[in-house]
Structure formats: C-alpha cells, structure tokens
Amino acid sequence: MERQSRWTLRAxxxxxxATYKVCPWCSKPIGKQFDxxxxxxxxxxxxxxxxxxIDVVVNVIAVHHSxxxxxxxxxxxxxxxxxxxxxxxxxxxxxxxxxSVSERTNLQPKDSLxxx
Ligand SMILES: [Zn+2]
Numbered sequence: 001m002e003r004q005s006r007w008t009l010r011a012x013x014x015x016x017x018a019t020y021k022v023c024p025w026c027s028k029p030i031g032k033q034f035d036x037x038x039x040x041x042x043x044x045x046x047x048x049x050x051x052x053x054i055d056v057v058v059n060v061i062a063v064h065h066s067x068x069x070x071x072x073x074x075x076x077x078x079x080x081x082x083x084x085x086x087x088x089x090x091x092x093x094x095x096x097x098x099x100s101v102s103e104r105t106n107l108q109p110k111d112s113l114x115x116x
Contacts, residue, residue: 007089007097010052011036011060019057024084025067025077035068036060039081040098046105058089058097082115091115 009015017030024039039061041054061081063072071077085094091113102109 007058007093008056011055011057013062015057016060017062020062020084020088022084023064023067024061024080025063025071028064030062030064033065034062035065037063037068037072037081039078039085040094041101041107045107050101050105053101056097058085058094061085079115082113086113086115 013034013036016036017034020030022029023034038054038059040059043051043054046054061084067077082094094113095110098107099109101107
C-alpha cells in the first residue's frame with residue numbers, strides 16, 4: 001500500500017491547525033476557535049463529487065474567524081495564504097497537487113504561485 005503524502009491528508013480541523021499553527025493574515029497563533037479556509041481551490045469552483053480532493057491539508061489553512069471575515073475575500077489574503085503554504089510544503093508540492101486536480105477539471109494549470 002502506498003503511503004499517503006502528508007499534503008494530501010484529509011483536512012480535519014485538528015490536522016489543519018497542527019500543520020500551520022499561525023494565521024496567514026496576522027501571523028499570530030491559532031487558538032481554540034478558528035475557521036478552515038480553502039485558499040487555492042475554492043469549493044465553488046468544482047462539483048461536489050470532487051470536494052474530497054480539495055479538502056486536503058495543502059489547500060485548507062487555519063485562520064482566525066475575525067481575520068477571515070474581514071479580509072478573507074481579498075487578493076492580499078490569498079497572497080499571504082500562498083506564502084504560508086509555500087513555507088510549509090514548498091511551492092513545487094503545492095503546484096504538483098494543484099496541476100493534478102486541474103488536469104481533471106476546467107481549472108487553468110499554473111506554473112507558479114506568484115509569491116516565490
Ligand atoms: Zn489572524
């Protein structure tokens with residue numbers, strides 16, 4: 001049996017928190033209460049049947065609820081998520097995962113996350 005890669009582990013909240021530890025927006029530690037944010041591929045982009053593929057640790061970051069509510073829809077929020085995820089997994093890993101999903105959807109493949 002092939003061992004599952006860490007970045008494709010199912011994004012259970014405790015695992016998401018343990019992976020990132022700090023909020024991508026304010027860089028302060030994540031406490032008991034937090035939101036799980038799909039930063040790279042949003043659920044709205046794909047049919048429900050593909051949700052398990054994007055509910056993975058590489059795509060879901062723990063964020064403070066207040067930071068999420070205030071800034072979650074901004075480009076800067078997405079940029080800071082890309083930086084934190086890149087520091088955690090490396091941009092190559094994130095792009096490899098993203099492009100493997102994009103091959104089977106109408107998402108455009110990427111050759112960069114734009115933050116390196
Ligand atoms: Zn925050």
